[in-house]
Amino acid sequence: MSVTQQYLLDTYRARQHGEPAPPAPGTHDWRVVREWRGRREFAAVLAGRPARGRLRSALRRRLxxxxxxAG
Structure with a gap:
């Protein structure tokens, strides 16, 4: 069953029981990404690492x- 089919089934069931419809698939994707990034930065701070720019600084060191x- 695809995500869309599951959403339609959940919406139908919610309507039958008089409950509010569930959010459409993908509605909160960006919120989840922002929360994940925030938790990752917070964990980095607790571990004593810089919270931002870690990838860029690692690439700079490597290059x-x-x-x-070579020189």
């Missing part, structure tokens, strides 16, 4: 190391 090894 500068390669440049020194």
């Amino acid at each position: 500068s190391h390669r440049a020194r090894a």
Whole structure:
């Protein structure tokens, strides 16, 4: 069963029982992504790591190391 079919079935059942319809699939996707990012940053701070720019700084270190090894 696809997500859309499950949503339609849930909506039908909710209507039969007089309950509010469930949110459409994908409605809260960006909220979930923002919450996940916030938890990841919070965990980084608790671990003593920088919360932002970790990937960029890791790439910068890696590239500068390669440049020194080649030069």
